[in-house]
Amino acid sequence: MPVLLYYPLVKPPTEVLHQALLYWDGIATVVPRARRVYEFAVSPELRELRDRSLYTPLPFDRRSVEMLDHPDLGTAHSGSLASQALRQELFRLLGSPGSELTWPPDTFLYGSKLSHWLEEELLSLGLAERYDSEYWSLAVPRQVQQLIIGVLARELAAVHRVMDTGQPVSYVPYTDHPDAYAASLHAASERRLPAYQADLGGLLPVPAPGTPTAEVLAFRDRYPDERERLMRALHRLLGDLRRDYEHPADVLAQLRSEVERSVEDYRAAARSSRMAWVERSVTVTVALAAAAGSVVQPGLTWVLGAVGGYALNVATREIRPLSRARKEHDFSHLHRVRETLA
Structure with a gap:
């Protein structure tokens, strides 16, 4: 069974965590690569699950940066299509309801989750402000956070990986944020x-x-x-x-x-x-x-x-699919909070 890849937050809600443990091989989230920030963002419960090989932290590492590398590098670069799509969606957000920064801010991005060009792009567009914090580097509107992490999660899910045991693993994007779900499906080319x-x-x-x-x-x-x-x-x-x-x-x-x-x-x-x-x-x-x-x-x-x-x-x-299409499957899950007694 594949691993559930939860986004846009590092720590999933308890009900999502329980569903991952029951119906998938475990759960993964996108985490900051800086060690000190990682220790702050990842809860003790997730670290215990990692010790049992049931939680996989996916850092925004060199491979992730290549996925969302600068859009002006051309289509020969591995991440240019995804970055161009992300850039288009950021321009579409300008002036739209919910795209304005509020103060005090309620949504942040860890600096070590971003590539340099993306951080500069957000600042130049007015979609982010630098935030003096021990852990966060940017204050952003909620729509921006959900768009960026949603696109990154979908791109990460399309990359074939191998577990520490040598077994291949595939990821299924999964969120409880409808806006992030919509953004991860629509931030792409016109095709x-x-x-x-x-x-x-x-x-x-x-x-x-x-x-x-x-x-x-x-x-x-x-x-x-x-x-x-x-x-x-x-x-x-x-x-x-x-x-x-x-x-x-x-x-x-x-x-x-x-x-x-x-x-x-x-x-x-x-x-x-x-x-x-x-x-x-x-x-x-x-x-x-x-x-x-x-x-x-x-x-x-x-x-x-x-x-x-x-x-x-x-x-x-x-x-509109992102730059990488999965040959074996392409599923994306949205978790809603409607509930009834079973």
Whole structure:
């Protein structure tokens, strides 16, 4: 299973952390590269999870700088397309509601998360001010913070990496900030691709607020087969939707029994635990592998049928992909706080 890459903050909310521990191989966040700032930004809980190989800090290192290098270096450079797209989006923000700096500021950027050209660009556009702090270097509007980290997270997710064990790892962008979610999907070239959007939250219950992380880890260790079967089934469903985009209803029909069995087994495990469970809405955007404009129409919605007692709705939309497209999958998740008792 891939690792959940949470953005735009270093420390994810507890409910997002618990979902990562239950349904993915762990969680990752983008962190400042300066050691002293890293120690301030990363919580003791995340450091403990890193010791268990369940948390991966992704620093804005040399590879990250190349992804968002100066846009005037030309398309031969690895990061020029992403940086050009980011620059375009920054210009679009100028004068828009929510793009003004407030004082005292409530949103900051760690200096060691930025390349030099990007810091200077933000200052010259008036989208940032230097901030005299032991840890932060720039005060920025919330929209700017979400745009920059959202784009960086999506670019990092598109890079193939290898774990310390030598095993390949892939990352799935995941956020609970709708503006950051939208920015990460739209900050790109003018080329547009169709995408499916599905809400899978009803199939992925999480522990109720206040549940200790230690109990979540104990459940993860006790029921590894049930949770892995559920995630394999759902990732196969999303992958098949991406490839067989012309027949979404057929995809669900072929995989319904597999998904329903895995959902039933997982819910039985959840009922046997002493934890209270809730449902969180999780919207997944699936960029289609290739599709003509006539295949899917933006705004068209399919109700693909009931899975595990829930209606699975898939709507189409358009996105502008960033400079790197994933061949095996291209998923992006939005976590919403709607909840009901499971």
